[in-house]
Amino acid sequence: MARPKDWHPLRESDPVPGDPIEIREQVEHMKKIAKYLRTQAEALTAMADADNLKGKYADELAENARGLGRKLDLAEDRYREVKGHLSNWADELEDFQKKADKALSDAQDAQRTIESRSKSDDQSSDNKKKDDEKGGSDEDPVLKQAKEDLEDARKRLNSAEGGYQERSGHFASKIRSSIDDDMKDSWWNDIKGWVADADWLGDIADWASWAATAVGVVAMFFPAVGVIALALTVVVAAIHITQAVTGNGSWFDVVMDLGALKLARNGLKAAKAVKALQQNSRKTAAGLAKEKSTAQAAQANAGARKTAARAERRRGGTSRKNRERARAKRLRLEGENRAAGKRAADEVRDSEMPQITAQEKASAIGDRNLARQVKDINKWRDTYPDSAELASNASQAQRHKDVVQGSWAVATGLDTADKTADSFTDDGYSRMKDRMTAPVGSQW
Template sequence: MKKVAEYLRTQAASLTAMADADNLKGKYADELAENARGLGRKLDLAEDRYREVKGHLSGWAEDLEEFQKRADRALRDAKDAQRTIDAHESRAEDPPRPSDGKSAEKPADTGKEDPRLKQAKEDLHDARTRLDTAEGDYEERADHVARKIRSSIDDDMKDSVWNDFKGWVADAEWLSKFADWAGWATTVLGLVAMVFPFVGGVVAALTLAAFLVHLVQAAIGNGSWYDVVMDIGAFKLARVGTKAADKIKSLQQGSRNTAADLAKDRAKAQASSANKGARDSAAKRERKRGGTSGSKRNKARASRLNMERKNRAAGHDAAEEVRNADLPDITRGEKREALLDKAMGQQMKDIRNLRDMHPDNAALAANARKAEGLLLVHQGAWGVSTVADLGDKAIDSQFEQYGAWKDGMTAPMAGTSQW
């Protein structure tokens, strides 16, 4: 802050000299002088702010050193006193054995405390009292310096709404805690959602909330753009997995429709074959002329139409039976293959079963191949997302360099004011 103040002072002086120069003539010179003088005044205000705050912080640094020394002395004295207390208690719990082999008698309780133990307890209490006093003085001084800083920045140089918003976000530690909590919650609930799909909505909401927090923090220069990229990647992978699952469901329904049409044609053909003779006979009577009354021909026609209706009904019933059949049960292995998504596992097995039931049907075979590919996409999206998420959290918790590397991707959005 001292360097910034010095730089601002130098620039303000240069602008003032430029405004006061008398070797420039013309309207442009008047405009230049007016703008330079106005900017110089603004830099003077900024310089006052940085210079005053620098002074407050310098005094605060000296206060902190003194508070730390007081706390260190209290800690050192407390440890010394505690060692004396522990040593005395150890001797009291383990009395010396007599050399003559006789059992040791417990020394009589005189009712008086060991002076060294008593002094150690007093020293420990005194150390705690001094630490509490130092902490109280620290908090009181911190409030005082904070008030001084607020007073110094309450000047004629007004911050914009954007700067006020940036300050609020930077001070809102709960936002970072919420984003961290949401990140862990989505990791855990993402695994739960594999067994209970309805939890997926909660996972999506928490992921979106964490993304918005990371985006705002990165935009103001108080967060890493790496976290934003990770959130976008998680959204993208989740979308890829969801689309693959939706397509598998669509393929399963398509396979059911294809198999239903096949069952319809087969049942209709079988019914037609069974009553072919009767239909042919009725059709012959229907066409017969000469000596055959019209009522008999109409009766034969009705009989033929009724048999054809029954043939169509047999095909329709067979098709509906295929379409409305329950999804097949799956094994544990098939459920694990679908990443514990029971519905997807059943859909995949149904697609495979229908393909195997009609090995010569090209449409069912094509659906099965597409579904196998989509299942791999679904597995891959989940695997990459999970490994990236858990890997990021594990590395971040173990290696400080990783956190520093992510912090290196911190930069505010272009075009924002930065005093």
């Protein structure tokens, strides 16, 4: 059963958290493990006591079997004792939660009565003043009873919370005592235990996850901060991987984090590709503008260049000075043609980036630079429609823009679902993730 979310007017949050159903599921799982360990320990003991094997290898096998059997015995003892403590704790936890929930329900009823009667009292304040002047009536008995009920509910909740704290510490001590035996834990078990006790890791992961979501929204308007969202996602992924490999977190969270990083990487690569295409389109358009302007200038002064070229080649009756003058004119005209082409190319390279509309910016997920780059690519494609390269750049830019949009949409959808699924599934989403928990490595 889902725990109450709103603990007003008694607390800010649940004072007796926990899930008895999940604890009992773990108890059943531990029963199966204990039974399996006992079976294997008995089998190893029987193997060690068998007398049908001879030789040194048989002695070594028997000794190893006995040693492993003893470890299995110790492990079975751990599971058997711990499952007993957990089973008892589940029963007591359920009782504490029932008491706390009843106190909360009574307190909320009392609070509603208090608020309702207080409003009524405000409306009849003039009458009360008159009664007071006449030595009138006492406090409204219904209001007085509601206040007493609220205080009683608060005391009952304090009592339930105190019992919860005392008994949770009691069972935690019992469990620690049960696992403090002759079976030595490896360094890996020490690491797993340290991570299990490091609640602050989970707090950091939760904080970083929400911060990444918030920064991701800001990045729609200021793309430069997108790298912060990416860094926060990396932090979350690192913590979730640490928790998952030690059996203290769900591998489902790791898959979600890696998926988010993959989508972010795809979006960044696509955005870089669009920038490269925009630069290539400008370069290509500059070359085409240069060719076009040079050709137009050459066409405009073609007659003068031909005349100068003929005068430059003429020998009979023409002085050397006249030929040099004609050659200089031809070279000047050719230089003017080249200069016209260079000016046209420079104008393309140095031209202002196009302005964009609000709709165009929204279509680029708020990335102003991306929207301007795509529009610039399309502008040069339209300016030189015969260029296959500019047409290809525009087509590729649109595909990369679609990748940016898709990556953002999928990542946002997954993030939203992850943060809201529990409210729609009565915490079933978290229970599903918990079933995908498995540590890496064993105790031996």
